[in-house]
Amino acid sequence: MAIKRVGIVGSGIMGAGMAEVAAKAGFEVVLRSRHEATANGMIAAFEKSLAKQVERGKLDETERAAVASRVTATTVLSDLADCDLVIESVVEDLAVKKHLFSELDHFCRPDAILATNTSTLPVVELAVETGRPEQVCGIHFFNPAPAMALVEIVRPLVASDETIEAAREFAEHCGKDSVVVADRAGFVVNALLFPYLNNAVRMLESGTASRDDIDTAMKGGCNFPMGPFALLDLVGLDTSVAILDALYDEFRDPNYSPAPLLRRMVSAGRLGRKSGLGFYDYRK
Ligand SMILES: NC(=O)c1ccc[n+]([C@@H]2O[C@H](COP(=O)([O-])OP(=O)(O)OC[C@H]3O[C@@H](n4cnc5c(N)ncnc54)[C@H](O)[C@@H]3O)[C@@H](O)[C@H]2O)c1
Numbered sequence: 356m357a358i359k360r361v362g363i364v365g366s367g368i369m370g371a372g373m374a375e376v377a378a379k380a381g382f383e384v385v386l387r388s389r390h391e392a393t394a395n396g397m398i399a400a401f402e403k404s405l406a407k408q409v410e411r412g413k414l415d416e417t418e419r420a421a422v423a424s425r426v427t428a429t430t431v432l433s434d435l436a437d438c439d440l441v442i443e444s445v446v447e448d449l450a451v452k453k454h455l456f457s458e459l460d461h462f463c464r465p466d467a468i469l470a471t472n473t474s475t476l477p478v479v480e481l482a483v484e485t486g487r488p489e490q491v492c493g494i495h496f497f498n499p500a501p502a503m504a505l506v507e508i509v510r511p512l513v514a515s516d517e518t519i520e521a522a523r524e525f526a527e528h529c530g531k532d533s534v535v536v537a538d539r540a541g542f543v544v545n546a547l548l549f550p551y552l553n554n555a556v557r558m559l560e561s562g563t564a565s566r567d568d569i570d571t572a573m574k575g576g577c578n579f580p581m582g583p584f585a586l587l588d589l590v591g592l593d594t595s596v597a598i599l600d601a602l603y604d605e606f607r608d609p610n611y612s613p614a615p616l617l618r619r620m621v622s623a624g625r626l627g628r629k630s631g632l633g634f635y636d637y638r639k
Contacts, residue, residue: 357439357521358382358439358440358468358521358524358525358528359382359383359439360382360383360384360385360437360438360439360440361377361382361383361384361385361438361439361440361441361442361525362384362385362386362387362435362438362440362441362442362463363377363384363385363386363387363441363442363443363444364387364432364435364441364442364443364444364445364455364459365387365388365443365444365445365446365472366386366387366388366393366394366397366428367444367445367446367629368498368499368591368629369444369472369496369498369500370386370388370397370444370445370472371386371397371400371401372496372498372499372500372501373442373444373472373496373500374386374397374401374426375401375404375500375501376496376500376501376529376530376531377529378422378423378425378426379422379501380528380529380530381425381528382425382528383425384425384426384427385427385428385429385434385435385437385438386398386426386427386428386429387428387429387430387431387432387434387435388428388429388430389430390430391430394428394429394430395428397428398426398428401423401426402423405419405422405423406419432458432459432462433462435459435462435463436462436463436464437464438463438464438467439464439466439467439468440467440468440470440521440522440525441459441463441467441468441469441470442470442471442472442494443455443456443459443469443470443471443472444471444472446597447473447474447475447476447594447597447598447601448597449476449477449480452471452473452476452481453480453481453484454484456469456471456481456482456484456485456491457484457485459485460484460485460486460487465487466490467490468490468491468492468518468521468522469481469485469487469490469491470491470492470493470494470522471491471492471493471494471509472493472494472495472496473493473495474495474541474542474545474594474597474598474601475540475541475542475545475597475598475601475602475605476540476601477511477538477540477605478491478492478493478509478511478538479511479512479513479538482511482513482514483513488511488513488514489513489514489515489518490514490515490518491511491513491514491518492508492509492510492511492514492518492519492522493507493508493509493510493511493536493538493542494506494508494509494522494525494526495507495508495509495542496531497544498589498590503531504531504532505531505532505533505534505544506526506529506531506532506533506534507533507534507535507536507542507543507544508522508523508526508533508534508535508536509535509536509537509538509542510535510536510537510538511538512538519535523535539605540601540602540604540605540606541598541601541602541605545598545602546602549595549598549599549602549611550608550610550611551583552583552586552587552595553599553610553611553612553613553614553617554610555569555573555582555583555584555587556583556587556614556616556617557614559584559616560614560615560616566584566634566635569582569583569584570582570583570584570585584633584634584635585634585635587617587627587633587634588627588628588633588634588635588637589627589628590627591626591627591628591629592617592620592621592625592626592627592633593621593626595613595617596613596617596618596621599611599612599613599617600613620633620634
């Protein structure tokens with residue numbers, strides 16, 4: 356396939372996970388973080404994760420060395436100039452992503468595909484920030500990226516068939532199942548999932564049942580691997596509010612309007628696993 360070198364912008368939960376998936380699939384990966392300390396920290400965490408996989412017998416030493424050698428970190432956007440595909444995974448904020456797409460358009464090769472890992476934002480608005488709108492699409496991984504089987508390929512109105520096909524091939528080469536979805540907020544999975552998560556918070560607020568009982572009920576009653584509060588903590592409560600806001604903006608359906616408790620928890624800095632405290636406490 357034509358894609359060999361992949362740039363990833365953003366070194367949060369998803370950027371790190373996608374870098375691991377792509378490097379293991381044999382792609383050269385350039386990971387861009389804004390700060391040197393984060394970039395170095397990412398590489399250290401990545402190497403630690405590979406070492407653990409060797410310990411558990413999931414990877415042999417030769418594979419570990421090969422995967423590690425395929426990932427480099429940088430703080431400089433122009434280091435993505437040689438990439439065939441760049442996937443951005445920065446904060447879920449349209450203004451930030453728009454600005455980033457205009458910068459990527461400036462620095463990246465004219466034939467490179469520019470993709471976003473956004474969960475909900477309109478991909479077409481990012482495409483039109485560039486001089487190559489037909490080469491822009493969504494490549495939406497799930498969290499944690501190394502473990503989750505699905506990637507949604509999001510097709511904005513302006514994307515070419517070649518771009519969508521290349522994105523699909525990339526996802527499949529990464530060992531993922533892919534589905535192609537129209538450019539509507541939430542695509543398939545989050546449009547269906549987030550009303551459920553949001554209503555679980557409302558149910559907690561109204562005193563119907565406790566956090567633990569709601570989580571236990573949904574695991575035992577629906578055979579879900581985790582309950583809604585454990586899942587919200589995994590996604591990140593700030594990201595969850597941003598996703599719900601974008602869904603509400605698009606559809607004006609009250610089920611998408613974030614429950615007040617979610618916003619209050621974000622204001623209090625309780626963001627879930629990534630901050631150590633969310634609906635559950637991860638600091639011990
Ligand atoms: N968390 C999930 O479950 C999940 C799943 C799929 C997709 N996503 C999407 O992936 C993207 C990243 O989410 P995440 O969960 O990794 O978030 P995160 O909070 O872990 O990381 C966000 C990254 O964005 C960077 N950032 C913040 N402000 C910035 C700015 N102004 N300019 C450039 N970079 C900035 C941060 O430094 C960090 O590296 C979002 O678009 C989100 O919707 C998230």
